[in-house]
Amino acid sequence: MTLAELSIEYRSHAQALHVRIGQLEYLMEQTEDQDRRCQLQDRIRLLSTMLREARELAVLTERYYDRGYRRNAKYTI
Numbered sequence: 078m079t080l081a082e083l084s085i086e087y088r089s090h091a092q093a094l095h096v097r098i099g100q101l102e103y104l105m106e107q108t109e110d111q112d113r114r115c116q117l118q119d120r121i122r123l124l125s126t127m128l129r130e131a132r133e134l135a136v137l138t139e140r141y142y143d144r145g146y147r148r149n150a151k152y153t154i
Contacts, residue, residue, distance in 0.1 A: 080138040080139070080141050080142070081138070081139065083138045084135050084136075084138040084139040087131050087132075087134045087135035087138060088131075088132075088135045090131045091128055091131035091132050091135060094124055094127055094128040094131060095128060097124060098121055098124050098125060098128065101117050101120055101121050101124070102121060104117060105117040105118065105121070133149055133151070137149060
């Protein structure tokens with residue numbers, strides 16, 4: 078698998094996460110139970126982190142070989 082193909086996979090994963098976050102946010106708006114709302118908020122927070130990382134990795138794998146691209150220090154050794 079090339080980095081370009083991997084980038085497409087990360088973007089697809091990010092889109093799925095975005096959809097799921099939207100579903101959970103809608104569910105949270107409809108829920109009256111405070112404990113359930115807290116559980117949903119925790120899940121949304123975790124998925125939001127995963128979404129941000131998937132988007133960052135998609136950009137990294139897309140532009141890895143571009144001249145002048147400054148890589149995110151988070152993903153360098």
